[in-house]
Amino acid sequence: MADIHITRHHSLGLADARKLAFRWAEEAEEQLDMECTYEEGKTSDLVSFTRSGANGTLKVTKDRFVLNARLGFLLGAFKERIEKAIVANLDELLAHESPLHAFDKVIAKRSAPRKAGAKKKA
Numbered sequence: 001m002a003d004i005h006i007t008r009h010h011s012l013g014l015a016d017a018r019k020l021a022f023r024w025a026e027e028a029e030e031q032l033d034m035e036c037t038y039e040e041g042k043t044s045d046l047v048s049f050t051r052s053g054a055n056g057t058l059k060v061t062k063d064r065f066v067l068n069a070r071l072g073f074l075l076g077a078f079k080e081r082i083e084k085a086i087v088a089n090l091d092e093l094l095a096h097e098s099p100l101h102a103f104d105k106v107i108a109k110r111s112a113p114r115k116a117g118a119k120k121k122a
Helices: 013-032 079-095 098-109
Strands: 002-009 035-039 044-051 054-061 064-071
Touching: 002 079, 013 035, 013 044, 013 054, 013 079, 064 079
Parallel strands: none
Antiparallel strands: 002 064, 035 044, 044 054, 054 064
């Protein structure tokens, strides 16, 4: 097993960080075949993600993202490559933090990750 720990600081505040994390979860579902659940809290949110060979969380606060992932044996061999891709993805999303409001309508129209406790459609 291989573990990945990534922290990224930002100045978005919780509301905009939440939107960015929600978009990250949508992309993880679409591009990486992850199953994501999103739990909103008063001071932080938690995105839990899982797929065959990997699982983890993305904690969202007003000033940082903290990603913790555990890779299974097969994916563990690619830890450096996977970690590099995750870092690049988070950095790219954060680089576009100011135009995030332009994506609000697009995000609302796309299918959303399930909220914690919601049943998956058959």
